[in-house]
Amino acid sequence: MNIEMRGIDKSFGSNQVLKDAGFLLKDGEVHALMGENGAGKSTLMKILTGVYTKDAGTIYVDGQEVSYKNPQEAEKAGIVFIYQELNVLFDLTVEENLFMGKEITKKFGVCDKKAMRAKAQEIMDRMGVKIPVNAVMSDLSVGQQQMVEICKALMVDAKVIIMDEPTAALTQSETEALFEVMNALRKKGVSIVYISHRMEEIFELCDRITILRDGQYIGTRNICDITMDDVVQMMIGREIGERFPKRESSIGEEVLRVEGLSHEKLFRDVNFSVRAGEVLGVSGLMGAGRTEIMQAIFGNLPVVSGKIFIEGKEVSIKNPRQAIAAGIGFITEDRKTEGLLLEKSIAENIELANLNKVSKRSVLSRKQGAELVKRGIEEFRIKCFGPEHECGNLSGGNQQKVVLAKWIYTDPKILILDEPTRGVDIGAKKEIYNVINEMAAKGVAVIMVSSELPEVLGMSDRIMVVHEGHITGIIDAEGADQAKVMTLATGGCLA
Amino acid sequence: MNALKNKKNIGAVLGEYGAFIALALLVIVLSIIEPSFRTPSNLMSLLRQASFNGLIAFGMTLVILSDGIDLSVGSVFALSAIICAELLMSGMNAVLAVLIALIAGTLLGAISGLLVTKGRLQPFIATLITMTAYRGVAKIITEGKPISQLAGNASGGDFFFKAMGKGNVLLFETVKIPIPAIVLVVAFLIVYFILTKTTFGRRIYATGSNAKCAKLVGVNTNKIKIACYSISGFLAALAGLLMISRLDSAQPTLGDGYELDAIAAVALGGTSMSGGRGKVTGTIAGVLIIAVLNNGLNIMNVSSYYQEVIKAIVILVAVLSDSKR
Numbered sequence: 001m002n003i004e005m006r007g008i009d010k011s012f013g014s015n016q017v018l019k020d021a022g023f024l025l026k027d028g029e030v031h032a033l034m035g036e037n038g039a040g041k042s043t044l045m046k047i048l049t050g051v052y053t054k055d056a057g058t059i060y061v062d063g064q065e066v067s068y069k070n071p072q073e074a075e076k077a078g079i080v081f082i083y084q085e086l087n088v089l090f091d092l093t094v095e096e097n098l099f100m101g102k103e104i105t106k107k108f109g110v111c112d113k114k115a116m117r118a119k120a121q122e123i124m125d126r127m128g129v130k131i132p133v134n135a136v137m138s139d140l141s142v143g144q145q146q147m148v149e150i151c152k153a154l155m156v157d158a159k160v161i162i163m164d165e166p167t168a169a170l171t172q173s174e175t176e177a178l179f180e181v182m183n184a185l186r187k188k189g190v191s192i193v194y195i196s197h198r199m200e201e202i203f204e205l206c207d208r209i210t211i212l213r214d215g216q217y218i219g220t221r222n223i224c225d226i227t228m229d230d231v232v233q234m235m236i237g238r239e240i241g242e243r244f245p246k247r248e249s250s251i252g253e254e255v256l257r258v259e260g261l262s263h264e265k266l267f268r269d270v271n272f273s274v275r276a277g278e279v280l281g282v283s284g285l286m287g288a289g290r291t292e293i294m295q296a297i298f299g300n301l302p303v304v305s306g307k308i309f310i311e312g313k314e315v316s317i318k319n320p321r322q323a324i325a326a327g328i329g330f331i332t333e334d335r336k337t338e339g340l341l342l343e344k345s346i347a348e349n350i351e352l353a354n355l356n357k358v359s360k361r362s363v364l365s366r367k368q369g370a371e372l373v374k375r376g377i378e379e380f381r382i383k384c385f386g387p388e389h390e391c392g393n394l395s396g397g398n399q400q401k402v403v404l405a406k407w408i409y410t411d412p413k414i415l416i417l418d419e420p421t422r423g424v425d426i427g428a429k430k431e432i433y434n435v436i437n438e439m440a441a442k443g444v445a446v447i448m449v450s451s452e453l454p455e456v457l458g459m460s461d462r463i464m465v466v467h468e469g470h471i472t473g474i475i476d477a478e479g480a481d482q483a484k485v486m487t488l489a490t491g492g493c494l495a
Numbered sequence: 496m497n498a499l500k501n502k503k504n505i506g507a508v509l510g511e512y513g514a515f516i517a518l519a520l521l522v523i524v525l526s527i528i529e530p531s532f533r534t535p536s537n538l539m540s541l542l543r544q545a546s547f548n549g550l551i552a553f554g555m556t557l558v559i560l561s562d563g564i565d566l567s568v569g570s571v572f573a574l575s576a577i578i579c580a581e582l583l584m585s586g587m588n589a590v591l592a593v594l595i596a597l598i599a600g601t602l603l604g605a606i607s608g609l610l611v612t613k614g615r616l617q618p619f620i621a622t623l624i625t626m627t628a629y630r631g632v633a634k635i636i637t638e639g640k641p642i643s644q645l646a647g648n649a650s651g652g653d654f655f656f657k658a659m660g661k662g663n664v665l666l667f668e669t670v671k672i673p674i675p676a677i678v679l680v681v682a683f684l685i686v687y688f689i690l691t692k693t694t695f696g697r698r699i700y701a702t703g704s705n706a707k708c709a710k711l712v713g714v715n716t717n718k719i720k721i722a723c724y725s726i727s728g729f730l731a732a733l734a735g736l737l738m739i740s741r742l743d744s745a746q747p748t749l750g751d752g753y754e755l756d757a758i759a760a761v762a763l764g765g766t767s768m769s770g771g772r773g774k775v776t777g778t779i780a781g782v783l784i785i786a787v788l789n790n791g792l793n794i795m796n797v798s799s800y801y802q803e804v805i806k807a808i809v810i811l812v813a814v815l816s817d818s819k820r
């Protein structure tokens with residue numbers, strides 16, 4: 001199926017997010033759609049599938065003009081969308097999610113459980129997913145939920161699949177399984193629109209690439225005719241220089257030390273320390289327990305034993321309040337459910353974490369609040385209408401910037417970042433790296449959990465690797481490489 | 496483009512002030528078809544009527560914003576009133592008796608809060624339990640009988656007690672403003688201030704909007720919820736005391752079903768029942784709409800059976816037209 005979108009305009013209120021945008025998808029190709037956060041990629045695809053209505057422009061599918069009124073209509077025509085923001089029913093099981101609205105039935109509308117279970121299992125096997133089909137969604141990790149979403153799309157006999165940052169929450173092996181499936185689909189003539197901020201993936205996988213900037217069509221190229229630098233140039237209209245900026249910080253005294261931290265099941269006997277001005281990268285496979293260790297340090301997950309020392313003194317941290325009081329800031333991996341009040345404004349989100357700063361004797365100061373928020377929006381270059389922009393309507397990357405801004409102004413001594421650049425564009429990634437470096441230069445001890453190996457290698461002073469709840473090694477970043485980290489992450493030993 | 500913007504603004508204005516517009520329309524219509532409605536004395540008695548539901552509804556607003564619900568307010572209203580009445584009958588100074596009853600009401604609210612937070616009960620269930628229990632206790636204390644001539648039995652402070660619910664303040668030497676209405680306005684200003692200008696208010700919204708996220712930035716969501724239920728208890732008790740002052744008697748069936756009027760007022764005011772979104776200005780509009788309807792339909796001699804149906808229709812229309820729904 002080929003799709004052509006021409007002259008698409010779209011405004012939300014007075015904010016025009018697409019201006020004369022276009023896109024041409026050919027039969028059986030994997031087509032990358034790239035652009036900065038807020039460039040309008042998700043919006044353009046949502047217009048194609050009828051989630052949003054366009055203000056102007058035309059859409060042709062196989063030469064016929066179409067205008068889908070809702071995603072169900074698009075799905076009937078064979079166009080399936082895997083959303084960036086997961087679209088799962090958390091209280092239901094994997095199987096129920098897969099078959100929502102397309103249950104296999106026997107007579108009188110009775111569900112054919114057996115047939116559904118078999119089909120669900122078959123698809124999960126094809127994807128190499130090892131999740132029990134009767135597991136409840138809310139018990140799964142974000143990565144596993146994402147895999148279920150992808151499986152759900154494969155259930156439909158799709159001619160076009162749109163994947164909006166599918167790998168943002170996937171492990172290396174899950175990503176590889178996904179790529180295999182995508183290659184198989186391409187061979188069968190299915191076209192795929194692939195939205196991602198991960199340059200390496202795009203170059204590994206895609207045939208052609210279209211770039212949007214500020215809601216405008218910039219151009220379409222064959223992947224083989226173009227370099228990564230060209231893509232960056234097209235995306236942001238300027239060079240960004242080195243991908244991982246150099247850090248000018250001197251490493252000082254030890255700020256945080258963790259001794260013998262153990263959880264009932266998720267991790268045991270965790271020992272490590274971080275010093276002022278140091279960035280400790282934390283690597284490991286998804287589900288290794290990295291996030292849980294950080295949650296425990298922050299007092300958000302109970303432990304059975306272990307001690308935490310801050311600046312040499314033992315502290316007792318039983319809840320996030322005590323952690324914050326002890327000087328810890330924590331940027332969680334899941335910004336949708338834990339990082340942000342999605343229905344509230346940027347201002348309210350930033351102020352909430354900094355209520356002491358923007359109030360006097362519990363009474364809010366409008367002026368201090370406005371100043372802090374303005375600073376946040378400017379320093380982090382958050383793309384929005386203004387401080388009152390609802391966070392739920394920000395693009396993914398900009399949401400992440402709001403989360404960063406709200407924590408950084410609390411002046412933490414220790415900053416824990418869990419997947420800080422997930423879903424963030426290349427320019428914004430660099431801005432986040434700069435912020436991390438600035439914090440380190442100010443003497444903050446930084447812990448950065450990340451599943452992107454190049455990022456861990458490029459940004460850390462030392463790298464701690466976790467495997468199945470165990471720390472398998474803490475190595476200097478100098479001299480470390482992907483192979484070494486992966487060896488540790490899979491439970492191996494370094495010779 | 497411009498037209499679109501204007502259209503959106505009208506929508507926003509309707510959403511923001513919808514309840515006030517509905518209120519204004521009601522008042523205008525009633526004033527035209529029923530001249531006795533707009534007499535100062537009727538309007539003042541309307542305000543006095545509104546103040547009981549109003550106080551309760553303010554507390555309800557806080558609880559609902561923090562993602563809860565308080566079904567126990569009617570029972571707290573009654574039990575606090577009974578406690579005050581019994582203390583008066585035992586010959587206590589009225590000022591003291593009122594203070595003790597207010598503290599009792601606050602504690603009764605706090606118990607609901609504790610059940611919700613520490614007891615991990617769903618708010619609906621928790622307050623269904625306290626609602627039933629408090630009503631029962633009120634009946635046990637009084638053996639189901641009314642208590643009357645309260646002010647006469649107090650040892651001192653009886654002027655204060657009488658004035659609370661029955662008294663007026665003379666404005667411009669002509670308009671008599673009932674004291675409960677003044678209490679209502681003061682309570683409104685305080686709750687408005689809390690919600691818009693304090694860190695406590697921000698924490699209430701955050702708790703109701705996404706408790707997980709609020710906890711992670713250091714908000715003690717349990718404390719916030721308990722505080723909301725306590726304030727709700729305090730305000731329900733205050734309303735109950737104003738009521739028995741006015742009646743000069745108390746009985747255990749007082750305030751039966753008041754929780755529903757309060758919830759209706761909050762809903763009319765556009766507050767989201769799932770928490771995190773809403774304003775106390777909306778609630779006051781909702782309270783007044785209900786009071787005007789009650790009052791207007793009464794003067795027009797509409798049968799009370801029809802009154803309920805009409806009230807239901809008005810609430811339905813108002814809530815449906817809320818653009819932010």
Ligand SMILES: Nc1ncnc2c1ncn2[C@@H]1O[C@H](COP(=O)(O)OP(=O)(O)OP(=O)(O)O)[C@@H](O)[C@H]1O
Binds near residue numbers: 017036397
């Ligand atoms: N429902 C909405 N209401 C108002 N504004 C919106 C809405 N959806 C998107 N926007 C705005 O439109 C712009 C484009 O958003 P979009 O989600 O398409 O970006 P994107 O290119 O997918 O970015 P990212 O890479 O961060 O996901 C953003 O500025 C965003 O704030």
Ligand SMILES: [Mg+2]
Binds near residue numbers: 396
């Ligand atoms: Mg997007």
